[in-house]
Amino acid sequence: MARLKGHRHSKVCADAPPGYASCHAEIDDEIAGPLAVGQLVPPGYGPADLQSAYKLPSLTAGTGRTVAVVDPYDAPTAETDLGIYRTEFGQTPCSGCFRKVDQAGGNSLPGADAGWAQEASLDVQMVSAACPNCNILLVEASSNSLTDLGAAVNTAVNLGASAVSMSFGGPESSGITRYDAEYFNHPGIPLVASSGDNGYTNATAPPTVNYPASSPNVVAAGGTTLNLDTSKVRGWTERAWGATGSGAAGPGSGCSAYEPKPAWQHDTGCPNRTVADLASVADPSTGVAVYDSTPSNGMSGWMVFGGTSAAAPVIAATYALAGPPPAGTSPAQLAYGSPWALNDVANGANGTCTIPYLCTAGYGYDGPTGLGTAQGLTAFTASSPPSFSDIPGSYPFYTEVTWMAYNAITTGYPDGTFRPVQPVTREAMAAFLYRLRGSPAYVPPAISPFKDIGPLSPFYKEITWLATTGITTGYPDGTYRPSDAVNRDAMAAFLYRLAGKPAYTQPGVSPFTDLTPVSPFYLEITWLASTGITTGYADGTFRPLNPVNRDAMAAFMYRYNARIGR
Template identity: 50%
Template sequence: MPSVPPNAKPPGYSPRDIRSAYDLDGLHGHGRTVAITVPFHDPNLESDLAVYRRQFHLRPCTTANGCFRQINQRGGTTPPSGSDSLSALEAALDVDAVSAACPDCRILVVEADDNRVSNLFAAIDQAVAQGAKFVSGSYGAPEFAHEDVFDHHFRDHPGIAFTFASGDSGYGTFYPAASPYVTAVGGTSLHRARNRRGWTESAWTGTGSGCSPYEPKPSFQHDPLCTNRTTNDVSADADPATGLAMYNTFGQFGLGWLVIGGTSLSTPLIAAMYALAGDPAPGTYPNSYPYARPQRFNDIITGTNDPCGGTYLCTAVPGYDGPTGIGTPHGVAGLRAWNR
């Protein structure tokens, strides 16, 4: 859909819908920065973001007013030489998702030279070096032996909320989401409903989840069928059929207004909600916070991402389960440190 007539609503959920679904109205992220880490360069990112925010009557977020920054993995403003259509779509979705959940947040985009592991981690480290307390990565790969050698990028930075996508291929675990030091984000299907909340959710069939074959179980997890790290921790809307309205003009997916989902959507949404909750407590790992306040989440009890025998590792059940974790945020109190 290349254009939307004046005063017409683009397809997909709007910022107002997202804030209604997760009870975010009245919350503000003034002065807090959400960092988006992506491979390659999107030359249209700032101008596309301007169209998105103007459409939904959000205040401008630009380089000129200090709200938006786009840097390379070394911290400079010279962009990576390479571009990629899918990565540009990802970047546009990420900044629109952050804008939807936290319109007053600042946005820092750190572009890695390419999608090699060393460069992606350089971008993550650069986001931390820039002072971001909330760092999102909508990428990952199936788990692999010795992946834990990369965990120090997260372990060495307590007090920072790292959010990573659990994948869009159904049951199975991805890294970095499986790291015990990051928030593994699963996905739901989000629908309007005639109930008290006004919305209903079920586990999205495409979300990743499961039991890590390599990563140790963090102390705050107590589910019985996995002696190692279980993904996920929390979840949010990810079903492309119930996706976010977003705007992108770069590359082969540069069609203007689109409706996009995946855990590439739920991950920056959760990062923005952490920002709404306030800075994490020093010395703590924010992926532990939801486990201390499960009552602050919408417990998702229907849906599955694979017929894995019907266990909670792939099927939504009351309480904790793999596809949706503790659940989806109901406000942001569950994303705050337990001593606050």
């Protein structure tokens, strides 16, 4: 799907007062109706796109599990619309997989609301997109009050939900902790709530972060802009949805004014609970396809939606695909223990704030996207990370080294060590860069381009691939010097060339005290600094001739992937 640039978007639901919830769906105002003559697929991302972007085993997992969708009011055409959606995208007919009940679990459905019906179609169809084998339970609350919605959540769990999608929220108020105990306290059941679409908010002044996303018992869903990019190993790139301007749309983020920080959340900018935890596509400019035949504001048929209302059901369905968490484990806690198994989103912002990570995507945890987006199911299960005997969980670069191992970029040494403070050799660096790019198909030459290595040399294929791509040129004497250590200036050059030599104007004043504009590799080093892949040392130096240790190399590669993409 091409990015729908320039289209107008609007909120499906108006903001709600305290004690009530609004939906968090954003609709593309310029797309609605039947498919045009000759149009093969609806606009917007479909199931195959989401499954590809988030590496979901949707075709083989999820059988026997139920994802509950909780929304207020009746969506009269939800089941019929789901059938049309599944048929259009080649999913098997939903024979007996859909059930709709009122908030008490009965058949006394509430009155219809066209706007909330659009929300329900979005939610139900996103569950189907991510987990087509799952059963879907739509629980319709009598109203959009948190009391009614909370009762519907209780009913969903009592009826056997494996996970619950809650694409709604309202402003925090002093009484919300009561709701935690009465409605949003279901250990072992992932309750996933959208974080809102108003961008970063300050806990000390309205508008506040959204509840129930701010509940410590809930997984808060942030949002991204998702774009197809076949030049990358993943095939996709993501950034935080939103902008830095005041009042710009984007996923909700910030500090709770009332909810305590859960034990598994360790960011330092909020003394209380921080929103969000995880993210998925939410930008309506890269939105998802939805079919809804209940007219609202003159729009029906095939439409494109975004908002964190799109993210919550995808994340809830991902939890359902993964299966139940271990007893006594918070579902959100699982991801915090496995950040190395997620797509870390390190670009974009959803507002302006004094503590940058609360509104700006960066390495590791941030407000707009939390820990990142799904990369398969590992972060949604009680997983055992790939480990090295000399990299304990407390090691400063534990996440980065484990990420490299998880993605098969490093295997460590045969004795089970990683040897983090050992310098990286040039031959090992060639292997790391080759694997970072996904081990592309390549036939090495029969005659070596370097006089000190041959076809039987270790890492010959990887080194010659590096030369073929122009990432390395070797030395002027025709050697490669495979056993030499890689210096920090050469590492900068390697990564700059791996990124395709992006357009960049080097600064007139060096950001490092030991470099000047005439230093070797000055452009490459300052480019690396401009991306945040390197910050240099605390004393303001870069130390270009120092060898790169293996743990620092892991950090460089992790950040390169998060910022540039493999």
